[in-house]
Amino acid sequence: MSRVDILGVKFDALTPEEAVAAAEALPYGSRVVTPNPEIVTAARNDPELMEIINSSGLVTADGIGIIYAAKLLGRKLPGRVTGIGLVTALFERMAKREGSVYLFGAKPGVAEKAAEKISADYPGIRIAGTHDGYFSDDAEIIDDINAARPDLLLVCLGAPKQEKWMASRSGAVHAGLMMGLGGVLDVFAGEVKRAPKLFQKLGLEWLYRAVTQPSRFKRILKLPGFLFAAMRERGGEK
Numbered sequence: 001m002s003r004v005d006i007l008g009v010k011f012d013a014l015t016p017e018e019a020v021a022a023a024e025a026l027p028y029g030s031r032v033v034t035p036n037p038e039i040v041t042a043a044r045n046d047p048e049l050m051e052i053i054n055s056s057g058l059v060t061a062d063g064i065g066i067i068y069a070a071k072l073l074g075r076k077l078p079g080r081v082t083g084i085g086l087v088t089a090l091f092e093r094m095a096k097r098e099g100s101v102y103l104f105g106a107k108p109g110v111a112e113k114a115a116e117k118i119s120a121d122y123p124g125i126r127i128a129g130t131h132d133g134y135f136s137d138d139a140e141i142i143d144d145i146n147a148a149r150p151d152l153l154l155v156c157l158g159a160p161k162q163e164k165w166m167a168s169r170s171g172a173v174h175a176g177l178m179m180g181l182g183g184v185l186d187v188f189a190g191e192v193k194r195a196p197k198l199f200q201k202l203g204l205e206w207l208y209r210a211v212t213q214p215s216r217f218k219r220i221l222k223l224p225g226f227l228f229a230a231m232r233e234r235g236g237e238k
């Protein structure tokens with residue numbers, strides 16, 4: 001699988017369909033991460049996070065900013081592979097073989113709501129368990145996951161907490177595949193709406209989220225810095 005370096009993070013150069021096939025082909029216990037520009041920026045200042053991301057089984061480009069940076073750097077990434085797009089495609093396929101999923105993360109009650117929605121939308125999927133993402137000791141959570149041995153474990157603690165949790169617990173947790181997916185349980189639960197299709201198509205989902213969730217606005221302000229860093233890197237290569 002060829003990987004494309006964007007400011008140190010090595011992304012798998014895959015279309016959404018190829019990414020689904022790649023996720024299914026990963027060895028038992030692999031980790032999937034879907035970095036956006038904000039996480040790439042964080043990883044540049046955090047070597048441990050950089051190593052955690054680059055040692056994951058699959059690294060997909062979540063966010064149009066990553067694609068812009070690839071273009072600026074003259075490197076080829078086929079397009080965005082969002083975490084939510086990837087997990088819903090996996091759900092469709094898992095439903096056919098009665099695969100199981102454990103939902104870990106978000107505020108109390110959200111994972112249960114998400115479970116109801118997932119069961120309704122993808123009959124055939126087994127919900128192996130749920131747990132909220134606010135804890136001081138995760139030993140019981142790990143026991144609960146291990147008793148269920150899910151095919152898929154969604155770890156939705158926000159970045160970089162979820163990436164660090166997956167890496168540090170990967171030896172202790174028994175799940176076929178672990179995916180770090182930020183706020184997707186909130187989306188499944190209907191707590192946060194996805195942007196209208198047109199915004200998604202234009203790659204402007206970030207703009208919709210910034211306006212509808214003003215708390216996210218300061219994150220958007222980091223995007224120019226990220227693109228400048230890509231430009232500087234390109235300048236340095238010449």
Ligand code: UDP
Pocket residue numbers: 105106107132133134156157158159161181182183184185186
């Ligand atoms: N979250 C959590 N535990 C924490 C911090 C956050 O479970 O200690 C959850 C939070 O409730 C939300 C998700 O992690 O559901 C983060 O969502 P966000 O959209 O901010 O994700 P990001 O953009 O960081 O991927």
